[in-house]
Amino acid sequence: MKPFLVLETGDPVPSLRRHGGFGHWIRVAAGLPGRESHVVRVFEGEDLPDAGAFAGVLISGSGAMVTDRQPWSERTAGWLRGTAEAGHPVFGICYGHQLIAHALGGRVDDNPQGREMGTVCLDLADGAGRDPLFDGFPGQVPAQATHLQTVVQPPPGAQVLAMSGRDDCQAFRWGEATWGVQFHPEFSVGMMRGYIRARADALRKEGTCPRELAQAVRPTPAARRVLRRFIHLARQRARNGARNP
Numbered sequence: 001m002k003p004f005l006v007l008e009t010g011d012p013v014p015s016l017r018r019h020g021g022f023g024h025w026i027r028v029a030a031g032l033p034g035r036e037s038h039v040v041r042v043f044e045g046e047d048l049p050d051a052g053a054f055a056g057v058l059i060s061g062s063g064a065m066v067t068d069r070q071p072w073s074e075r076t077a078g079w080l081r082g083t084a085e086a087g088h089p090v091f092g093i094c095y096g097h098q099l100i101a102h103a104l105g106g107r108v109d110d111n112p113q114g115r116e117m118g119t120v121c122l123d124l125a126d127g128a129g130r131d132p133l134f135d136g137f138p139g140q141v142p143a144q145a146t147h148l149q150t151v152v153q154p155p156p157g158a159q160v161l162a163m164s165g166r167d168d169c170q171a172f173r174w175g176e177a178t179w180g181v182q183f184h185p186e187f188s189v190g191m192m193r194g195y196i197r198a199r200a201d202a203l204r205k206e207g208t209c210p211r212e213l214a215q216a217v218r219p220t221p222a223a224r225r226v227l228r229r230f231i232h233l234a235r236q237r238a239r240n241g242a243r244n245p
Contacts, residue, residue, distance in 0.1 A: 002055040002238050004032060004231070007048075007076065008041045009095050010062030013198040016191060022060035026093070029186035029224055030058070030231045043072050048079045056089035056234030059096025061184060065149055066098045066108040077103035089177040089234035091227070094147055097171075097180030104155035104174055111150040113166035115206060117196060118213045119220060120145045122162040122170050122183065131161055131173055133229045143170070143183035143223035144192040146199070150182060171226075177237065185220075185227035192217045 006023040019025070023039035038054070040046045043062065051057055059080070066073065081103040084090050092100040098108045122141045128134040141162070151169040154160055162171040162181075171181045184192075193214045196203070200210040 001036065001235065002053065003036045003038050004030075004234070005049065005051065005054040005057045006037055006039045007057065007059045007096070008039055009043050009060050009073070009076070009099070010064055012191075013063075013195060015198055016194045019191070022186070025186045025191070026058055026060060026227070030227050032231065042076045043070075045072055048076065051079075051083040051086065051088045054088075055238040056091065056230065057083060058230075059090070059092040059099060061094030061096065064095060066095065066102050067110075067149065073099065084175060084178040087175070087177055089230065089237060090179070091230045092180040093186065094182060094184060097182050098149060098151055100174070100178060100180045101151040101153075101155050101158075101169075101172070104158070104178075106151055106155035106158065107153035108149055109152045111148060111167065112152070115146075115148050115199075115202070115208075116150075116164065116166040117146045117199065117203070117208075118192065118216055119143070119218045120164045120166070120183070122164055122223075124162050125160050127159060128161045128171075131159075132233055133173075133179060133226045134161055134171070137222055141222045142218060142220045143185070144187035144217070144220055145170075145183045146192075146195045147182060151180070177233075179230060181226065183220075183223055185223045185225075187220075189217050189219055 008023050027037045158172045158174040164170050196214045203210045
């Protein structure tokens with residue numbers, strides 16, 4: 001079985017790095033054994049491999065901003081555009097979600113609704129029930145989120161799958177096998193609370209009580225299921241491709 005490629009676009013906040021990097025968090029949440037994942041730290045300039053050697057590609061979150069157009073980010077965006085257009089399964093999380101949107105002709109900018117953080121309620125869009133990653137979910141799904149920027153204009157031809165009170169594009173699909181999710185399916189309750197603690201000063205300045213926000217954090221198993229469904233779908237496609245070269 002081909003492994004999965006995980007592109008790290010940054011590191012977790014310092015207080016949580018003892019739990020490993022984003023690649024490790026994603027691998028564990030996705031249920032992938034270590035031998036079935038290969039991590040490339042694109043934000044440190046590591047080379048991007050041939051996507052065809054992998055069952056699928058996962059792109060992490062980051063403290064960076066897509067609108068900064070950093071050279072490593074723009075290089076990765078170009079690679080992602082070619083990978084998605086070639087039909088390889090792609091799944092972006094937070095910054096990864098935004099970078100896919102940018103790569104495919106969408107627009108990313110500061111969220112007009114401001115910071116979104118904590119356990120949020122996703123409202124599934126009409127048609128999400130026909131999507132292989134969201135099929136069978138109730139109309140509302142809890143998920144962990146932390147971001148300042150967002151996809152303000154999805155890529156041409158993309159289908160928005162979920163929204164929230166502060167974000168009109170919490171998830172989208174482009175083509176048959178490319179997804180972006182603004183939320184963090186890899187976050188545990190402890191990780192989400194750790195991010196809230198790390199952003200406590202900024203939250204207070206914005207008029208949000210970090211203690212109350214942390215107390216409201218809840219488990220989000222359905223959001224994690226979205227990630228695991230992507231892994232299952234990508235594996236199926238890889239197996240079918242192996243049977244039908």
